[in-house]
Every structure is written in C-alpha cells, then in structure tokens.
Amino acid sequence: MYPIMLQLRGERVVMIGGGRIAERKVKGLLEAGADGVVLISSQLTPGLQDLAACGSIEWQGRPYQSSDVEGARLLFAATDDLELNRRIAEDSRRAGVLVNTVDEAEGRGFVNPAVVRRGDLLIAVSASGASPSLSIRLKRELEQQYGSEYTDSLVQLRKLRDYVKTSVSDVLEREILLRLAAEEVPFGSETEKDMQAWTDSLRAKRLEDGQREDNHNGKSE
Numbered sequence: 001m002y003p004i005m006l007q008l009r010g011e012r013v014v015m016i017g018g019g020r021i022a023e024r025k026v027k028g029l030l031e032a033g034a035d036g037v038v039l040i041s042s043q044l045t046p047g048l049q050d051l052a053a054c055g056s057i058e059w060q061g062r063p064y065q066s067s068d069v070e071g072a073r074l075l076f077a078a079t080d081d082l083e084l085n086r087r088i089a090e091d092s093r094r095a096g097v098l099v100n101t102v103d104e105a106e107g108r109g110f111v112n113p114a115v116v117r118r119g120d121l122l123i124a125v126s127a128s129g130a131s132p133s134l135s136i137r138l139k140r141e142l143e144q145q146y147g148s149e150y151t152d153s154l155v156q157l158r159k160l161r162d163y164v165k166t167s168v169s170d171v172l173e174r175e176i177l178l179r180l181a182a183e184e185v186p187f188g189s190e191t192e193k194d195m196q197a198w199t200d201s202l203r204a205k206r207l208e209d210g211q212r213e214d215n216h217n218g219k220s221e
C-alpha cells in the first residue's frame with residue numbers, strides 16, 4: 001500500500017450507492033475539500049438527502065451505468081450488491097480511474113484510512129484492510145494526543161516557513177531553523193508570532209544547541 005495526499009478541489013469524484021457507508025465516505029470527501037462529488041443511487045439516506053438539497057453534492061437518482069466512470073478522478077463502489085461493486089471496479093480500472101470498493105478487505109484500487117484533522121495537519125491510520133476497528137482505536141488515541149492547539153500552530157509554522165524561505169538564503173540554516181521550530185509545536189494559547197523575532201530566537205537556540213553539542217564533544221575544554 002502506498003500512501004498519498006490528493007488535492008480533490010475541482011475534480012469529479014463519483015460515489016455509486018447512497019447508503020450508510022456512502023454517507024460516511026461523502027462526508028470525508030467534503031471535509032477534504034472535494035467540490036465535485038456526484039452521487040448515483042436511486043435511494044439516499046436522510047443525511048445524503050440534506051447534502052444534495054443544499055448543493056454540497058450532485059445527486060443523480062438512478063441505478064449505475066458503465067459510462068458513469070468516465071471523467072472521474074476517483075470512484076467509490078459503495079452499493080450493497082457485491083457483484084455490482086466488482087463490475088463497477090472493473091469498469092473503473094479499464095477506464096484508468098482509481099477505485100475504492102467498500103466490501104473488499106484488500107481493495108485493488110485504494111482504501112481509506114481513519115483520519116484526524118487539525119487544520120493543515122492530517123494524521124491518517126491504516127491497517128490495510130486487516131482491521132478497520134484497530135485503525136479507529138489508534139485514531140482515537142491520536143485525537144487525544146494531538147489536540148486543537150495544533151491547528152493554530154500549523155498556521156504559524158506555515159507563515160514561518162514562507163518567511164524563512166524568502167529571508168534565509170542558506171539552505172542548511174533554513175532546514176535547521178525549521179526543524180527547531182517544529183520542535184516547539186504546539187504553542188499553547190499563543191496565536192500571533194512575529195516572524196523576524198521568532199527567526200532570531202530560533203537562531204539563538206541553534207547557537208545554544210551548537211555550544212551544548214561542542215561541550216558534549218569536549219571541544220570547549
């Protein structure tokens with residue numbers, strides 16, 4: 001299994017099926033910023049009906065047909081008909097579309113991880129089909145470990161990285177400063193940092209660490 005992060009904004013994502021599992025997958029897609037979800041199914045859960053009514057997804061109230069795979073970036077075979085899901089997956093592969101089959105333990109396309117989101121921080125856990133329940137348990141543990149304070153911290157880290165990329169020309173120094181900044185995360189309730197001051201303090205910390213390292217190696221004796 002090979003993990004990747006996909007940008008789905010502006011992409012066509014097709015969901016076949018409108019049941020409980022389809023609803024969970026659609027909500028995950030919307031959280032990920034997908035804005036081109038097309039759902040094909042005669043029946044919908046109340047939750048999916050709401051999403052269709054407010055325009056978050058496009059609903060086509062009819063059964064699957066082979067041409068539905070055309071032009072999709074991703075496709076989910078999420079019906080309760082195992083044979084149909086297999087056929088949908090075959091159609092997708094033939095069309096070169098990445099497919100998730102909800103009733104396969106080891107999907108030949110892609111599988112979904114359990115996800116913790118803290119703003120730009122995304123932690124994903126997968127047991128590769130061996131145990132969705134274990135993935136959920138580990139997700140819960142990570143939720144406790146990495147709280148909402150990471151959301152603001154990530155905003156600051158991104159700003160610092162943009163700042164350092166333009167103001168520190170030495171590549172090695174840049175790398176060291178950004179690594180030190182990551183060590184400081186999370187920042188607690190602090191919200192706004194001055195990038196110049198932060199960079200200076202990281203430089204000072206780098207010097208301190210360097211001296212400690214020298215002492216450790218016996219250089220200052």
Ligand SMILES: C[C@@]1(CC(=O)O)c2cc3[nH]c(cc4nc(cc5[nH]c(cc(n2)[C@H]1CCC(=O)O)[C@@](C)(CC(=O)O)[C@@H]5CCC(=O)O)C(CC(=O)O)=C4CCC(=O)O)c(CCC(=O)O)c3CC(=O)O
Pocket residue numbers: 024025028100101102103104105106107110111112113114115125126127128129130131132133134135136139
């Ligand atoms: C292969 C995979 C393909 C895919 O769907 O991508 C797959 C397949 C199957 N799941 C089944 C069962 C359950 N799946 C869940 C829940 C989740 N399943 C998810 C992913 C995956 N499920 C992929 C592998 C991930 C991995 O192993 O790490 C999560 C993490 C992400 C998501 O779906 O978005 C989401 C948690 C979201 C969250 O809470 O964060 C629960 C618990 C619940 O519903 O509360 C149960 C019941 C308990 C149990 O079985 O453990 C069955 C048997 C169906 C049957 O019995 O008929 C199959 C098919 C089979 O095994 O053949």
Ligand SMILES: NC(=O)C1=CN([C@@H]2O[C@H](COP(=O)(O)OP(=O)(O)OC[C@H]3O[C@@H](n4cnc5c(N)ncnc54)[C@H](O)[C@@H]3O)[C@@H](O)[C@H]2O)C=CC1
Pocket residue numbers: 016017018019020021022040041042043044045062063064078079080081084101102103132
């Ligand atoms: N991947 C996962 O995490 C999990 C997967 N599953 C699997 O997911 C499957 C679906 O489960 P639920 O969503 O609970 O089922 P469900 O019965 O709630 O929904 C099935 C949906 O498929 C639609 N459908 C049926 N034939 C169709 C067709 N020809 N074209 C388009 N849509 C069609 C129905 O209209 C309905 O909306 C189950 O068979 C089960 O094997 C179950 C639990 C977890």
